[in-house]
Amino acid sequence: MTKKRSLIKAAAVALAAFSLAGGSAPAEDRDVVLQLAWLPNASSAGEIIALQKGFFEEAGLNVTILPGGPSANTIQEVLGRTADIAVAYAPQIMYAADKGLPIKSFAAAFQKAPLTFFSLGEKNIKSVADWKGMRVGANQSAAPQIAVLLDNAGLTPDDITHVQARIPALMQGQVDVVGTWPTNVAENTPILEHPGGYNSQSIWDNGLQFQSNYYVARVETLQDEADMLNAFMSAADKGWAWVADNQDEAVALMVEFAPALKPDKETPSLAVIIRDYVYTDETAEAGFGNVSRERWQQTLDRYAKLGEIKDSLTADDVFDGSVLAAVDRTMRD
Amino acid sequence: MASLLTLWQLICAGFAIPEYLVPSPIRVVGAFREDWALLISNSVPTITEAFFGFLIGNAIAISVAIWFVYNKIFEEMYYPVAILIKTIPIVAIAPVLKIILGNGIEPKIAVAALICFFPTLVNAVRGFRAVNPNLMELMHVLSASRTEVFRFVRFYGALPYVFSAFKISVTMCVLGAIVGEWIGANKGIGYILLQSMYDFDTPRLFATILTASLIAIGGFTIVSALEKIVISWDPGESI
Numbered sequence: 001m002t003k004k005r006s007l008i009k010a011a012a013v014a015l016a017a018f019s020l021a022g023g024s025a026p027a028e029d030r031d032v033v034l035q036l037a038w039l040p041n042a043s044s045a046g047e048i049i050a051l052q053k054g055f056f057e058e059a060g061l062n063v064t065i066l067p068g069g070p071s072a073n074t075i076q077e078v079l080g081r082t083a084d085i086a087v088a089y090a091p092q093i094m095y096a097a098d099k100g101l102p103i104k105s106f107a108a109a110f111q112k113a114p115l116t117f118f119s120l121g122e123k124n125i126k127s128v129a130d131w132k133g134m135r136v137g138a139n140q141s142a143a144p145q146i147a148v149l150l151d152n153a154g155l156t157p158d159d160i161t162h163v164q165a166r167i168p169a170l171m172q173g174q175v176d177v178v179g180t181w182p183t184n185v186a187e188n189t190p191i192l193e194h195p196g197g198y199n200s201q202s203i204w205d206n207g208l209q210f211q212s213n214y215y216v217a218r219v220e221t222l223q224d225e226a227d228m229l230n231a232f233m234s235a236a237d238k239g240w241a242w243v244a245d246n247q248d249e250a251v252a253l254m255v256e257f258a259p260a261l262k263p264d265k266e267t268p269s270l271a272v273i274i275r276d277y278v279y280t281d282e283t284a285e286a287g288f289g290n291v292s293r294e295r296w297q298q299t300l301d302r303y304a305k306l307g308e309i310k311d312s313l314t315a316d317d318v319f320d321g322s323v324l325a326a327v328d329r330t331m332r333d
Numbered sequence: 334m335a336s337l338l339t340l341w342q343l344i345c346a347g348f349a350i351p352e353y354l355v356p357s358p359i360r361v362v363g364a365f366r367e368d369w370a371l372l373i374s375n376s377v378p379t380i381t382e383a384f385f386g387f388l389i390g391n392a393i394a395i396s397v398a399i400w401f402v403y404n405k406i407f408e409e410m411y412y413p414v415a416i417l418i419k420t421i422p423i424v425a426i427a428p429v430l431k432i433i434l435g436n437g438i439e440p441k442i443a444v445a446a447l448i449c450f451f452p453t454l455v456n457a458v459r460g461f462r463a464v465n466p467n468l469m470e471l472m473h474v475l476s477a478s479r480t481e482v483f484r485f486v487r488f489y490g491a492l493p494y495v496f497s498a499f500k501i502s503v504t505m506c507v508l509g510a511i512v513g514e515w516i517g518a519n520k521g522i523g524y525i526l527l528q529s530m531y532d533f534d535t536p537r538l539f540a541t542i543l544t545a546s547l548i549a550i551g552g553f554t555i556v557s558a559l560e561k562i563v564i565s566w567d568p569g570e571s572i
Contacts (some may be wrong), residue, residue, distance in 0.1 A: 033436075039528055040519055065434050067519045069527060071428050080432040167533070168353055187533050190353055258519050259371055262527035 029062040030228050035083035036068045040258035041215060042085065042270040043183060045250055046109060046278070052253045059231035067258075078103055079216055085217050085232060089113070090210035090299060091144060097317045098309040102219040106323040107289035108232055109240065110212035110273075112204045114181040115145060118167075118188070121197030123176050124161040128153035128206050131177060137165030138179035144308050145203050146179070150171025152207040159303070167191060183273050186265035210299040211291060212277070222320045233327045237288045241330045244274045279332050287329030291319055356536040361543070364536035369523065372544045379522040380548055382438055382510035386445020387497045387503060387552075395495065398457030402487070403479075408458075419451035423509065427516045441513030442519070448509035449502035453495065458495025459488045496560040503552040507545060522548070 021314050036044045047065060056063040066083060068074055074086035090113060093105050115242045117136065119125040125134070128149045136146060147157050163175050171176040171190050180188060182200075191198050203209075215236070217229060243250040251266045282290055296315040304311035338358045343364050344350065345357035352360065365372070397415070401408035423444060430440040464486055514523025522545050529538040 014549065039524070039531065041528075067517050067524070069515055071424065071515060071519050072431075072517050073428060076428075076432060082432055083436060171351065171353070184531070187531065189533075258528075260372070260525045262532065262534065265532055265534075 019276045029057070029060055030231075032056075032061045032063045032085065032228060032230075032232060033066060033083040034063055035066045035072070035074045035077045035086040037072075037087040037089060037213060038068045039075050039256065040065070041261060042251075042254070042266045043110075043268055045243045045273070046236055046240030048239075048254050048257050049088070049243050049250050050235045052257060053239065053242060055235040055238045055242075056232070057077070059132060059235040060226065061231055061235065063232075063235075065257075075101070075103055075216060078216055081218075084221060085215055085229070087213050088216045089212055091141065091216065091303075093214060093216060093318050093333075094300060094303055094309050094313070097313055098235050102217050104219055104222060104320040105214035105216050105291065105318055106222060106229060106320050107236075108211040108214045108291045109236070109283055109289060111290065112277055113208075113212040114183050114202070114277060115142065115179055116150075116182050116200050116202040117177045117179045118170065118191050118198055118200045119177045120170065120191070120194055121199065123199070125177060125199050125201075128201050129155065131155065132159045134176040135161045135163050135174070136163075136177045136179070137163045137169050137175035140164060142179050144303060144306060145208060147306055148208045148302050149201070149203060149206045151264050183269050183277065185268040185272060186262075208299065208302065211295065211296050211330065215289070219320075222322065226322060226326065229323045230326050233289065233323050233329070237254050237327070237329045240278055240288055241332070242273075243270070244279060244332070247271060281333055284331055284333035285325075287331045289324060289329055291321070291324065293319060293321070352535055353533045354535070356539055360536040361539045364540040365543075368537055368540060372522075372541065375521055375525050376544060376548060377442075378438070378518075378520050379507065379510045379514065379545075382441040382513060382521070383436075383445050383506040383548070383552070385442045386447075386509055387449055387499075387506040389442065389444030389504060390506065391447030391453045391499065393446070394453035394498075395457050398461060398491075399452055399483075401454075401458050402461040415451060415454055418447065423448060423512055424515075427512055430513075431516045436517065440516070441510050441518070444513035445506040445509030450503045452501045452505070453498040456494040456498035457491055460491030463494065464490045492564055495566065496556065499556045499560075500553060503556045504549040507549040507552065511545060511564075516565075 034047060038044070040048055044065075051063055051065055058238075066077070068087070070118070074083070074088045075092050077083040078086045079101060087109070088105070093103070096103050117128075117138070123134075131150065132155055133197065138146060143157070143162060146160070146162060150157060150159065151278070155283065163169070165175045165178060165188060167178055167180060167190055169175045171194075174224070182188065182202075185192070215233070224228065247270050248267065251261075251263050252269060254266060255261045255263055282292070293315045296319050298311065300313045300318065301311070303309045304313065342358050346356060356364075397411070401412070426447070427440070427444050430443050434440040434443055468486050469482070472486055477485070509520070511523035511526065514521040515527060518524045522541060525541045526538065526545070529535075529541055
């Protein structure tokens with residue numbers, strides 16, 4: 001009997017202690033689920049570090065990071081309330097807006113979309129106009145981007161053969177041009193080290209200037225939970241700034257988060273991402289995560305011209321500037 | 334086996350096959366040695382998902398099979414649904430399951446269970462029906478109830494069929510768990526496969542593929558051993 005009573009007492013004490021410990025500091029922490037666009041790697045370094053270094057926690061957020069992957073539809077995750085914030089690519093956001101789905105972007109971690117088309121030096125492909133009659137390897141989802149580039153160069157999609165292919169196909173001569181992200185340095189090594197050199201055409205330099213790794217939330221979240229989004233933005237900014245200053249340490253922390261990552265592959269990728277994509281001349285003036293309304297409008301117009309989306313969409317349908325306006329962000333290039 | 338590996342090594346070396354296409358066996362062994370801890374720790378979630386998927390998928394399949402055997406109308410009504418479930422492309426349904434079931438282990442278990450369901454259902458229905466008519470007559474003479482007929486005749490008659498189905502589904506549920514992990518996971522064999530694939534880390538990719546096979550072979554061995562224990566008679570006679 002006494003034993004039982006003391007057990008109950010002990011349990012009560014433990015419970016009280018637990019509720020005290022649990023109740024004091026993190027009581028106000030808001031649970032936030034962040035859905036990444038891709039598998040955790042260098043392109044989500046800032047968000048992973050903000051979690052690992054406790055920047056989200058300092059901002060009063062209890063963030064869970066969900067990995068993406070080839071078949072993840074991050075916007076659907078946000079709409080389905082599995083996630084509060086998602087990292088998404090510009091085309092996905094435009095298609096969602098075209099369908100009238102209630103999501104908007106509120107910042108962009110990448111100032112430039114990285115998609116670039118590489119070809120081996122021997123092919124002598126110096127511009128998109130040289131793609132005529134070539135086999136272009138890229139994901140199915142890149143078809144509209146390819147169509148815009150071709151249109152800008154006076155060609156049509158019928159002038160090329162679009163194949164679903166990646167770098168090995170290029171190296172084996174199965175395709176002539178292949179689309180990839182220059183940020184994946186390890187993946188691109190066979191091209192970069194090709195004895196005959198290589199040529200490249202990025203979508204950015206060929207008339208399609210949208211940004212990438214946009215942060216996306218439901219419209220109602222943007223309206224009702226501005227504080228949470230502002231806190232998230234501020235912590236993500238801090239995360240990326242810390243990554244930029246401590247790249248090697250950041251890679252080590254990322255490997256802790258995602259053990260399949262290899263430091264020797266992520267380090268060069270991270271350097272490229274920080275140098276060319278996250279911090280540019282524009283972030284030096286407007287701060288981290290800056291989104292250009294004009295670029296959004298131009299991209300929407302370009303996609304509408306192709307018939308991919310309706311032509312009545314404006315930048316306000318895909319972008320909400322309130323978070324960027326409310327949060328002081330790191331200015332650096 | 335050794336000769337095949339030697340041939341593979343010789344082809345890789347002789348034709349100077351670039352590693353981003355096919356790694357040599359020596360490199361694969363190297364990847365095993367380097368990443369064994371990673372592979373083992375990531376096998377745990379995959380095995381867990383496959384195991385629960387196997388249990389749930391087969392439990393449902395056997396329950397439905399019993400139901401079908403005793404209700405011809407239900408069988409006619411729902412067998413097409415079972416076929417429909419089987420024919421749904423698993424890679425297409427996986428992202429949907431993730432949205433419905435969330436981000437934990439549940440959608441992965443669901444995919445594994447879905448894959449296990451059909452082979453067991455088909456085999457179990459067949460097994461429960463494959464009863465020796467003489468035995469049925471005997472049970473009739475003994476005025477056995479339906480429950481008794483099931484317990485003493487149908488159940489044993491179905492066991493060899495069900496175990497054949499288990500052998501199929503135990504290897505497939507590992508595949509299901511991996512497909513489930515492809516839709517978003519940061520642990521598991523599926524995750525390592527994807528990461529290695531996109532890093533062009535072919536030695537580790539091959540090592541991971543072999544690990545997945547080893548898990549499936551392990552499952553198969555366990556089911557075969559169980560089969561030997563459970564079916565102690567010669568099933569050729571009872572059918």
